[in-house]
Each structure stands twice: as C-alpha cells, then as structure tokens.
Amino acid sequence: MKAPLLVNLAPAVSTDVCRWCFEYWGMAHRESMHVPIFHVLALAWHRASNSDRPVVVDGSDRYKTEAEITAHFDPLAPTERRLIPDGELGQRVLAETNYYHKTMRSGTVHYMYWNLLKHKQLIWPSFTTGTPGVEPPLAQVLYPLIKFALITSLGLSEANAAKGIKTVSAGFDRVEAALSDGRPYLLGEQFTLADLTFAASAAPIILANGYAGHMPELEAVPVDMQTVILELRQRPAGIFAQRMYDLHRKKSSNAGS
Template structure:
C-alpha cells in the first residue's frame, strides 16, 4: 500500500463495531489515518452534514466512503493479492460471512449489550465518549438520558429482544466452533480474511479482548469485565472458554496490530 499520501480522514462513533472494524482494516492495509470520534447526538449531526450514511465516514482524498464495506473494497483493490482480505477465490464466502458476522451477529450483539448496559450510566459514559471532544463528554455526563434514549429507540431495545439476541449470538459462536474444530488457523484456512475480522469485531463485547478500539494495550471503548453486571460476567466468562471466544482473544492478541507493512 502506498504510504506517501495524506492521511485518510475518518469520522466515527467511538464504540460502534463498524468504527472498530474500520480502524482494524485501515491499520491492516497500512493506511495512515486521522480519526475524529464523536458521541451522540453530535455524531449524527456531523455525519449528516458531511453526507454520511452509516456509523462510519471515511475520506481518501476526494473519495468519500460511506460504509465500512466500501472502505474494505476500496483499499482491498489496492492491495497485493496475497494480502487481500477478500481473496478472489473466496469472494462468495466473504459476502456470506459478512452478512452472518457483521450484520446478523453484529446486530444481535448491539441489542444484547446496549439493553443490558445502558441502564448503568456510570459504566457507559466512558465507552460512549472515549476520544470525543471535551464538550461532548461534558454533555453526556450531565444529560446522559439523551444519548441513552437515542440508542434505545433507534435499536428498538427490550429485554425480550436482548434475550433473543443472545440465542443468535450463541448459535453463531457454535457455528464458528465447528469451523475451527479441524485445527485451522483462521476461518478460511491459513490466512487472515475479512471473515475473521468481521467475526472478531462483532463478537468482541462477549469476550472483552485487550487491544479493542484502536488503543493498543488500553481498554478502548468497551467496559471491563468488572463493570458488567454479575449475571453478564458469567456469560462473558463462558463465552471466553468456547473455541470461538478463544479465537477472538487470539486474533486481538496476535493480529489486531499486524499490518501489510510488516511484510517485506
């Protein structure tokens, strides 16, 4: 990847899975980028003013990328075949995996996590505001109910939905358990692909890996295990012990900060 260009500009909502996936993808491709993180409702305002359509807006020069999927395809096209996250021979599998891991698993995790954590203001202020300007952090601290209700209503959250989402999460984790049962290194063999990143990022709130959120060796925009309610801590400990959970922890430990620049 060329690295003599001006840094790519990123607008993101710090705790979103797409924001984290976008960070990982850009780091993997060796792309220098400058990220501006905002909390709610400020992110929605800035995103709309700049023509964004999702929880991530990425600008590479004059090119505007309005989804993390667009970011992947844009930079994958510039990458050597042996390092592509979407190998030509696995294009169909990558599309299927994207839907299963990013859309279905990711959506279920969002509903499960926010339903269970939004009632705890003291836990959620840091994840919702990490990296945001001080005025936005001040706003969330003193008017927390506004971003809370924005998320609650936009995601149509409820206890019943969260319980159903946990069933989906466990089903997808079991599917990955089966894939890994033959000892493969990654979901599609011996090389890292988009499927691995999508699963690891979407499933991260269920196992709380280190290195999450672009803050190497830091906590990032995700609560600690001790901050979770006790009943949820038991779920997280159990998910960490599954092959799929161990896989996420390994990817974050070994691959989160590896780049194509590391290869000769």
C-alpha cells in the first residue's frame, strides 16, 4: 500500500508542520508540492479545495486541514511519539496549537510574504523547490499574476505587514509567559503539537535552521528585514523555537536548501 500523499502549495507553513509531524511519528509519506495557483488544480484533482489545505490522501480517504490530519494520524503513532496527549492535557495542547496556527501564524504570513514578494529571487526557491518540472517555467511567465493573487487572497499590504509583526510579537509574549516558570515545553515536560506548531509558525520570520520551507539566508534579505528577524530570533521565544528544531527535527532538513 502506498504511503499517504501530502498535497499543498510548496511555501506554506502547513506543509512543514505536516512534514515534521510525519517525521516525528515515524511514518512514511509522499508529497505533491506545487507553485502557488497551480496548487489549486492539484487539490481539485484530489477532490479538495484551497480552503481544505493541506490535504493528505490515504487510499480512498482524504484528510483536510492540519487539525483533521493530526487528529487522524497522531493516534496511530507509537505512544512515545504522540503529539496530542489524551485527556485534559490534550485539550490544552489543541487550544494552544489553534492559537499559534490561526492567530500568530497570520502575522508571520503577512510580514514575510509582503516583503519577500518584492524580491522574486528571494522567494523563488520556496515557491518552486520540489514542484513538478512544468510548473517553474510557467510560473516565471505568470509571476505577476501569482504575486497579485497572493496579495489579494492573503490581504497583504504594508499596514498588515506592520500589524503582522505585532501579532507575532504577541505570540512570542505568550510563549515567554508560559516558559517563565522554567518548564522545558509550552505545556510542561512533554514535547507536543503546540510546541511543534509554534516553532513552525515562527520559523519563517526567524529564518530558523531546520525549517524545510527553502527560505533565503539572513544575509540575503534587505537590511530592514534583517533587523526584525534578528530581534525576534534573539528573544527567548525565538531561541525556544530554534531549540525545538534542534531537538526534535531531523538534521537533514535545511532552511536554505
């Protein structure tokens, strides 16, 4: 039987969340990654829509969104590799996960997309690495349309990019408050989906080592972005996010490749 197939647009944080989950669970998976816009066609082929993504195809079954994917596959993992504990702790993990996924991540998306879309060469590897060979040449021609579609669909603007930094900073405040009593993880002594989701959601805006989203190197981005990235990277929450990658992500993943 074929391994589950992860279908998504290549640069999405949700792609790396799912990759990391499958790695941590010790489960094989396949990928069907696509340049933005082209991913809509791929999802339609698998009887899903853009609002469903990411999608995991497992035989005749479709698991849509991070929440549905993790709810299905996490109980199948060995007990010591599960990311969502049973009982009340599990409910707290899901509540924290939802915040970092739905709220804080939007700030990362607004700031990074708005600024990187201005520099095609910086975002191109993230858009195209691992996608079908026909897509990058077409995307070269269609890049103005892809850029316009992302700006429109994500509500990108200078003002929202500035708000995005504040949203991320509030998320970092939340993490630092949780860790202030010396606990090693957000919910106590155990690495959970909340820690993973926070780290992945913060990874693009601190250019975390180990993030598999093919982001540019720090030295390549404009100086104003470097200032923001370094400030967040050096905060306790930024250090925590990097530590999650160092401790719990395969070393073969690389932010810049």
